[in-house]
Amino acid sequence: MMLEDKVAVIYGAGGAIGGSVALAFAHEGAKLFLTGRHLAPVDAVAKDITSSGASAEVAEIDALDEQAVDKHLQSVIDTAGRVDISFNAIGIPDMTTLGVPLVELDVEQFSQPITTYTRSYFLTARLAARRMLPNKSGVIMTVTTLHSRTGIPQVGGYGAAQAAKEALTRDLSAELAPQGIRVVGLRPQAMPESVGSKRRFFEPRAKASEISWEQFQESLASRTHPRRLMTLEEMANVAVFMASEKASGMTGTTVNLTMGSLDD
Numbered sequence: 001m002m003l004e005d006k007v008a009v010i011y012g013a014g015g016a017i018g019g020s021v022a023l024a025f026a027h028e029g030a031k032l033f034l035t036g037r038h039l040a041p042v043d044a045v046a047k048d049i050t051s052s053g054a055s056a057e058v059a060e061i062d063a064l065d066e067q068a069v070d071k072h073l074q075s076v077i078d079t080a081g082r083v084d085i086s087f088n089a090i091g092i093p094d095m096t097t098l099g100v101p102l103v104e105l106d107v108e109q110f111s112q113p114i115t116t117y118t119r120s121y122f123l124t125a126r127l128a129a130r131r132m133l134p135n136k137s138g139v140i141m142t143v144t145t146l147h148s149r150t151g152i153p154q155v156g157g158y159g160a161a162q163a164a165k166e167a168l169t170r171d172l173s174a175e176l177a178p179q180g181i182r183v184v185g186l187r188p189q190a191m192p193e194s195v196g197s198k199r200r201f202f203e204p205r206a207k208a209s210e211i212s213w214e215q216f217q218e219s220l221a222s223r224t225h226p227r228r229l230m231t232l233e234e235m236a237n238v239a240v241f242m243a244s245e246k247a248s249g250m251t252g253t254t255v256n257l258t259m260g261s262l263d264d
């Protein structure tokens with residue numbers, strides 16, 4: 001198994017990406033510590049994991065709350081002795097700013113996703129790194145999307161937030177890789193199985209373009225090389241590889257999972 005006995009903490013584990021990464025990590029032998037802002041969806045993921053015989057602990061943690069994240073990591077160390085993988089998969093619903101032209105957008109609304117995504121990624125990465133440094137080993141991971149690298153109208157501060165996270169991945173790696181800690185990101189395009197992707201990628205455009213969700217998916221798929229969108233399972237399989245020793249040569253980078261929609 002690729003992640004045998006690795007101790008992994010996932011933030012936003014009740015979401016589409018956090019949940020599928022958790023299942024894939026568990027399948028490869030990792031010991032999971034799943035967290036989320038609300039316990040019910042995280043519990044559901046943990047149930048799937050434990051029913052397959054793997055291990056998953058759950059905790060209600062707001063990944064913007066420094067003390068809560070720190071206290072939880074200490075409890076992981078107390079229980080499992082180490083933290084090997086930190087995966088930040090939080091996603092925030094942003095129904096007020098998506099669909100609004102930038103020239104009409106209030107500055108506080110523009111800043112909100114930038115502050116939220118970067119604060120959470122910084123906090124979870126920094127606090128995990130402090131636990132990984134004594135072992136001179138660990139992997140810090142997050143997920144972004146192609147908004148980080150291409151202009152898309154009426155997404156408020158979302159694109160800037162994603163670009164900032166990718167910059168932080170590079171900067172963290174530049175400081176931590178000499179200490180044995182890799183920092184890597186995944187950049188998938190919208191995955192149709194996730195409700196979050198519908199909210200974030202389709203709904204801002206739905207009013208203006210008057211196309212259905214199905215037509216929107218077809219239009220995104222037509223820009224990929226295989227003419228289809230990625231599944232959550234495919235994304236999670238790459239996450240497993242990136243978290244594993246097999247990817248020991250990869251750090252300071254965000255893996256392009258847009259299947260050709262976005263050139264490197």
Ligand SMILES: NC(=O)c1ccc[n+]([C@@H]2O[C@H](COP(=O)([O-])OP(=O)(O)OC[C@H]3O[C@@H](n4cnc5c(N)ncnc54)[C@H](OP(=O)(O)O)[C@@H]3O)[C@@H](O)[C@H]2O)c1
Pocket residue numbers: 011012013014015016017018035036037038041061062063064089090091092120143144145146187188189190191192194195196197200
């Ligand atoms: N889904 C896609 O197709 C796709 C593609 C590319 C990139 N992404 C990116 O991947 C990330 C996750 O996407 P997703 O589709 O998995 O989103 P999702 O299904 O909406 O899940 C996001 C999860 O994050 C949790 N969360 C939000 N704020 C939190 C906080 N402060 N502390 C702890 N947990 C928090 C949510 O919990 P509650 O619901 O309980 O608040 C939810 O469980 C996003 O950054 C998104 O931009 C998604």
